[in-house]
Amino acid sequence: MSETVVRRRRGQGSARRNEIIAAAMEEFAAGGYKGTSLATVADRVGLTQQGLLHYFPSKEALLVAVLERRDEMDAAAGDSPRDLTDFAEAVSRSSDRRELVQMHTVLSAEGVTGHHPAHDYFHARYRGLRDRTTELLRARHGDTLPGGLAPEDAATLVIAAMDGLRLQWLYEPDAVHMPGLIKMLADVLTSPARGGNPADARD
Numbered sequence: 001m002s003e004t005v006v007r008r009r010r011g012q013g014s015a016r017r018n019e020i021i022a023a024a025m026e027e028f029a030a031g032g033y034k035g036t037s038l039a040t041v042a043d044r045v046g047l048t049q050q051g052l053l054h055y056f057p058s059k060e061a062l063l064v065a066v067l068e069r070r071d072e073m074d075a076a077a078g079d080s081p082r083d084l085t086d087f088a089e090a091v092s093r094s095s096d097r098r099e100l101v102q103m104h105t106v107l108s109a110e111g112v113t114g115h116h117p118a119h120d121y122f123h124a125r126y127r128g129l130r131d132r133t134t135e136l137l138r139a140r141h142g143d144t145l146p147g148g149l150a151p152e153d154a155a156t157l158v159i160a161a162m163d164g165l166r167l168q169w170l171y172e173p174d175a176v177h178m179p180g181l182i183k184m185l186a187d188v189l190t191s192p193a194r195g196g197n198p199a200d201a202r203d
Helices: 003-031 038-044 049-053 059-077 086-094 098-110 119-141 151-171 178-190 198-202
Strands: none
Touching: 003 038, 003 059, 003 098, 038 049, 038 059, 059 098, 086 098, 086 151, 086 178, 098 151, 119 151, 151 178
8 A cells, every 4th residue: 555545544534533523522512421422423424333433432532532622722722821811812712612612611510520531631621720820820920919819719710710701601692791801800810909818718
């Protein structure tokens, strides 16, 4: 078999995998992991279930591929905030990727249960996101933000706000302006404290 033929077949296989992942993203967004069957995904791309298993040996393997693709899309979109105000840009881009946001919201909620195949992924993802955000805030503001919060508390708070806003936005996109609200939160957290210390709320 010539090298040209091998490259062509690899390219066709890669394109087919991408097509399956795209279809799975939409199905997982609509029905979650448990509510999505391999047969449904296979049918969307014109394959039998056995044919789909040629590309992904199990439903769990397909889920992993979908989550990895989501991370790749986030990286390509530049979702790597350098400070709290950058989170506003990240959620602004979410409005152009509703199916991706919906899939993340559905699967992260399902993944809370320890036996779910996405549990370890989301556990590691949230821990990593908190750690990275804490590090960038500490590098920029030291051990205390101008608003009085410790970097790790501010990181946890803004991540929770983003997830909550995305959920509300999915229900009523015209009523929830995510970028503006995240920008307001960032302004509060990075502005000098006015009376009292927010850290006291943890006591």
